[in-house]
Amino acid sequence: xxxxxxxxxxxxxxxxxxxxxxxxxxxxxxxxxxxxxxxxxxxxxxxxxxxxxxxxxxxxxxxxxxxxxxxxxxxxxxxxxxxxxxxxxxxxxxxxxxxxxxxxxxxxxxxxxxxxxxxxxxxxxxxxxxxxxxxxxxxxxxxxxxxxxxxxxxxxxxxxxxxxxxxxxxx
Numbered sequence: 676x677x678x679x680x681x682x683x684x685x686x687x688x689x690x691x692x693x694x695x696x697x698x699x700x701x702x703x704x705x706x707x708x709x710x711x712x713x714x715x716x717x718x719x720x721x722x723x724x725x726x727x728x729x730x731x732x733x734x735x736x737x738x739x740x741x742x743x744x745x746x747x748x749x750x751x752x753x754x755x756x757x758x759x760x761x762x763x764x765x766x767x768x769x770x771x772x773x774x775x776x777x778x779x780x781x782x783x784x785x786x787x788x789x790x791x792x793x794x795x796x797x798x799x800x801x802x803x804x805x806x807x808x809x810x811x812x813x814x815x816x817x818x819x820x821x822x823x824x825x826x827x828x829x830x831x832x833x834x835x836x837x838x839x840x841x842x843x844x845x846x
Contacts, residue, residue, distance in 0.1 A: 716822070719822065719845065720822050720824065723797060723822065723823075723824040723843045723844070723845065724824045726792075726793060726794055726797070726843060727824045727825075727826050727841060727842070727843040728826060730792050730794070730799075730841060730843070731826045731828055731839070731841045733756050733757065733758055734757065734758060734759045734760075734774075734839070734841065735758075735759065735760060735763075735764055735766070735828050735830050735839060736758070736760065736763050736764070737756070737758035737760060738758045738759075738760055738761065738767070738770070739756055739757045739758030739759075739770070740755045740756055740758075742758075744757060744770075744773075745767070745769050745770045745772075745773035745774075755791070756791065756792070757770075757774060757788075757791065757792065758770070759771050759774060759839075764828075764829070764830050764831060765830070765831045765832075766803075766830050766831065766832040766837070766839070768832070768833060771803060771812060771832070772812075774801070774814070775801065775812045775813075775814040776814075778799075778801055778814035778815045779814055780815065780816050794843055796845070797843050797844060797845050797846075798815065798816045798818075798820075798843075798844055798845075798846050799815045799816070799841065799842060799843050799844070800813070800814075800815040800816060800817055800818055800840075800841070800842040800844070801813065801814050801815045801839075801840070801841055802838075802839070802840040802841075803830075803832060803837055803838070803839050803840075804837060804838050804840070805835065805836075805837055805838070806836055806837070806838065811832070811837065815842075816846075818842050818844040819844075819846070820844040820845045820846050821845070822844060822845055823842050823843070823844035824842065824843050824844070825840060825841070825842040826840070826841055826842075827839065827840045827841075
């Protein structure tokens with residue numbers, strides 16, 4: 676009688692195949708998790724960018740609604756959005772001063788201001804400076820998070836060109 680060892684070879688092949696399968700599943704899971712983390716970070720960054728763009732464009736192109744919001748004790752239910760202009764890209768000194776006052780993180784209305792701008796999950800930093808980088812106004816919280824989206828626009832303030840910067844960041 677002749678005996679064969681093919682049964683032992685099949686078991687060895689099975690263990691090798693299972694080991695390769697486990698390694699491939701592990702690699703696939705790790706890559707999947709890596710791309711999931713990257714996708715979430717990208718979505719968060721894109722959300723901050725889009726919201727920042729809408730905020731900055733609203734600040735420099737519109738007087739806000741209501742148009743005399745700087746005279747009110749804000750924020751309240753009638754304030755729908757803030758604008759800092761008298762005309763397109765021409766800033767109002769009274770609106771800028773009131774916005775800077777409200778944007779102080781120690782001001783109890785700071786959270787309400789973020790709610791109206793629809794950035795409650797984020798923080799922001801506002802800077803108005805001359806073309807020579809002399810800061811005229813700054814308010815909000817200085818970005819310290821991992822991601823910050825900063826947009827700058829050229830505006831007129833008190834008859835002179837200035838640069839308005841607005842950063843949205845996640846704490």
